Amino acid sequence: MAEPEVSDAEQELFGGPLRYDFGWSEHERARLDLTMMSALRSMPRLVGATLRMAWQADRRALLTVAISEIGQGVAAAVGLLAVNSVMHALLGSGTPGQRLHAVLPGLLVAAGAAVVNSGLAGWSTSRAGRLEPLVERIATTQYLAAAASVELEAIEDPEFRRLIDVAQYGAGSARRMIGACVAALNGTISLISTAGVLTLLHPVLLPMLILIAAPRGWGAMRVAQERYVSVMSWIEHVRASRLIGNLLTERTAAQEVRIHAVGPFLLSRYERMAESAEAEQERLASSKAVTEWVAAALSGLAMAATYAAMFLLIMSGHMSLAVAGTAVIAVRSGSASLGALVMNVNQLHEESLYVRDHSRFLDEAARRTIPSGGHSVPAQVKQVVLDQVSYRYPDREAPALDAVSLTLPMGSVTAVVGENGSGKSTLMKVLSGLLLPQSGAVLWGDADVASLDRTEVFDRVALLTQDFQRWPVTAALNIRIGRPTQEAGPEDLQPSVDYAGAGPVVAKLPDGLHSLLARMFRGASELSGGEWQKIGLARTHWRSSTSDADSVLIVDEPTSALDPEAEIAAFNRIRRLAAPNRAVVLVTHRMSGVRHADRVYVLHQGQLVEHGSHEELMATQGRYASMFDAQAAQYAPAGTIPRPGSPTVADPA
Numbered sequence: 001m002a003e004p005e006v007s008d009a010e011q012e013l014f015g016g017p018l019r020y021d022f023g024w025s026e027h028e029r030a031r032l033d034l035t036m037m038s039a040l041r042s043m044p045r046l047v048g049a050t051l052r053m054a055w056q057a058d059r060r061a062l063l064t065v066a067i068s069e070i071g072q073g074v075a076a077a078v079g080l081l082a083v084n085s086v087m088h089a090l091l092g093s094g095t096p097g098q099r100l101h102a103v104l105p106g107l108l109v110a111a112g113a114a115v116v117n118s119g120l121a122g123w124s125t126s127r128a129g130r131l132e133p134l135v136e137r138i139a140t141t142q143y144l145a146a147a148a149s150v151e152l153e154a155i156e157d158p159e160f161r162r163l164i165d166v167a168q169y170g171a172g173s174a175r176r177m178i179g180a181c182v183a184a185l186n187g188t189i190s191l192i193s194t195a196g197v198l199t200l201l202h203p204v205l206l207p208m209l210i211l212i213a214a215p216r217g218w219g220a221m222r223v224a225q226e227r228y229v230s231v232m233s234w235i236e237h238v239r240a241s242r243l244i245g246n247l248l249t250e251r252t253a254a255q256e257v258r259i260h261a262v263g264p265f266l267l268s269r270y271e272r273m274a275e276s277a278e279a280e281q282e283r284l285a286s287s288k289a290v291t292e293w294v295a296a297a298l299s300g301l302a303m304a305a306t307y308a309a310m311f312l313l314i315m316s317g318h319m320s321l322a323v324a325g326t327a328v329i330a331v332r333s334g335s336a337s338l339g340a341l342v343m344n345v346n347q348l349h350e351e352s353l354y355v356r357d358h359s360r361f362l363d364e365a366a367r368r369t370i371p372s373g374g375h376s377v378p379a380q381v382k383q384v385v386l387d388q389v390s391y392r393y394p395d396r397e398a399p400a401l402d403a404v405s406l407t408l409p410m411g412s413v414t415a416v417v418g419e420n421g422s423g424k425s426t427l428m429k430v431l432s433g434l435l436l437p438q439s440g441a442v443l444w445g446d447a448d449v450a451s452l453d454r455t456e457v458f459d460r461v462a463l464l465t466q467d468f469q470r471w472p473v474t475a476a477l478n479i480r481i482g483r484p485t486q487e488a489g490p491e492d493l494q495p496s497v498d499y500a501g502a503g504p505v506v507a508k509l510p511d512g513l514h515s516l517l518a519r520m521f522r523g524a525s526e527l528s529g530g531e532w533q534k535i536g537l538a539r540t541h542w543r544s545s546t547s548d549a550d551s552v553l554i555v556d557e558p559t560s561a562l563d564p565e566a567e568i569a570a571f572n573r574i575r576r577l578a579a580p581n582r583a584v585v586l587v588t589h590r591m592s593g594v595r596h597a598d599r600v601y602v603l604h605q606g607q608l609v610e611h612g613s614h615e616e617l618m619a620t621q622g623r624y625a626s627m628f629d630a631q632a633a634q635y636a637p638a639g640t641i642p643r644p645g646s647p648t649v650a651d652p653a
């Protein structure tokens with residue numbers, strides 16, 4: 001299989017072909033396997049898996065489909081036999097009147113069989129139509145439930161992310177497999193019945209039928225295979241074009257697209273990439289035409305040979321004219337059934353690649369699901385302790401946390417500071433139970449998190465991060481979603497709104513707390529970054545205020561988008577959240593917010609290098625003091641701030 005040529009536009013933009021690190025490429029190994037034999041070999045297993053899902057969805061509908069498909073096969077056979085009796089009567093002896101009279105019963109049976117056949121086909125279609133969405137729903141629900149319940153470590157593992165990505169196509173494929181299964185079953189049954197009737201008429205007719213249908217089957221298989229291979233090898237190219245298209249329409253890129261004239265530049269590259277994709281489509285269409293022409297020619301030859309054989313049989317007295325007439329009809333319908341069957345098996349095979357990914361994902365997700373059960377978290381714990389905790393990300397050499405110990409007493413504010421990449425966010429994930437330490441322990445009172453019911457641990461943690469989720473729902477639900485199981489009206493949420501200083505934000509909204517906060521929907525409102533942070537703070541307050549048990553509140557860079565006044569107010573509010581039953585942990589680069597913490601821990605390359613109160617740490621003149629002084633210097637009176645040195649690289653401007 002030839003790799004698609006890299007267009008000059010791709011070379012210029014991406015330095016070569018853009019290969020997504022996504023699950024589609026998982027099929028690269030499978031595509032060469034898309035042959036007639038492998039399709040047939042995997043049939044029983046695939047059909048079995050899909051039917052099991054359909055059985056789980058609605059067994060009555062499934063039985064109905066099976067019965068009506070078998071019924072159609074029987075009706076088709078009866079119809080053919082009736083046609084045979086009509087032929088015999090027409091071509092038999094007697095006056096024209098007698099022969100017409102003799103034709104009648106056969107005609108009536110053939111008409112009856114046709115009516116029954118179409119009735120059963122309609123019945124089958126309606127029941128299969130019910131099964132399809134049910135199967136898709138089951139597969140989608142399985143997929144979503146599995147994805148939402150795995151450990152965070154799995155979500156952050158690139159291999160698993162690839163699997164999540166590719167498995168999403170499984171549900172749609174499972175749906176389409178129902179239709180393909182029904183069509184394949186229909187094709188098989190009508191083929192069996194036609195083959196049975198043909199064998200009854202004359203034994204030589206069955207091999208002839210196979211000879212007629214085989215080239216068409218080969219043609220269908222070859223066209224499908226070529227199309228599939230083309231789609232798979234061009235998928236990266238298509239995605240690259242789509243990426244450029246998205247960049248041109250995205251809101252975030254809109255300013256540079258206009259001011260830097262990126263628009264016309266990208267558009268011309270888009271057109272050049274589209275041209276090379278069109279050439280591939282043209283090649284595919286020509287190849288399809290040739291394949292179909294060869295298949296039709298071979299099939300025509302086989303058909304001619306069949307008619308010649310029938311002619312010889314009639315002439316030698318081994319076949320009556322009536323049987324020959326029926327055989328012509330049977331051969332035509334049989335070859336159509338066989339051709340369709342090959343296409344359906346082929347489609348089943350294509351879809352099965354995705355269904356297989358779906359089931360591989362479910363197996364892997366089950367292995368990595370957060371375990372349920374465990375001991376209850378004690379209501380009063382006095383403190384949460386990290387004892388010699390180490391954690392290393394699976395794809396990293398160096399540990400993100402290296403033997404870190406710290407104590408978070410209830411009622412206190414603890415700050416964690418450190419340069420970028422020092423391990424602060426990882427520490428918060430371990431503290432909240434999202435990641436389990438590879439060595440050391442997180443203790444709630446005396447109980448190790450590893451032995452506790454993780455759902456209960458999560459219930460005791462509240463999180464306010466810089467990139468907290470901005471849910472595309474109403475303002476009220478954006479606050480209530482801090483504890484979504486708790487029903488609450490606007491008046492219940494008001495204390496949280498007031499606490500966060502979000503009153504003016506809500507007042508500005510067209511419909512108050514009932515306003516929808518999602519720009520992509522008509523009539524919805526959008527908030528600024530700072531306004532969103534106030535909503536986030538209200539959510540945190542709501543979560544904290546709905547539980548009396550000892551808990552931990554993790555606040556990670558909460559004021560990055562706030563103006564100076566709002567920032568001071570926010571730090572004061574966060575301090576107030578440290579209640580007798582709550583330990584607040586603050587992660588921030590804003591040293592002004594840190595100085596009032598009861599205790600400050602300094603992380604450096606995954607290790608705790610200093611800890612103490614602000615005053616103690618300033619006195620030791622270590623890493624903390626230099627970070628604090630560097631920031632304080634920014635606010636020193638003019639003239640005392642060191643001027644930046646002259647640029648080391650000559651600026652041509």
Ligand SMILES: Nc1ncnc2c1ncn2[C@@H]1O[C@H](COP(=O)(O)OP(=O)(O)OP(=O)(O)O)[C@@H](O)[C@H]1O
Nearest residue numbers: 156393396400418419420421422423424425426427
């Ligand atoms: N999901 C991940 N997979 C692999 N490595 C990670 C992952 N998240 C973080 N790291 C690495 O772990 C180290 C600690 O990262 P972490 O995000 O905890 O630092 P941080 O102190 O929060 O940084 P910042 O101040 O920039 O937010 C870094 O070297 C980072 O590259």
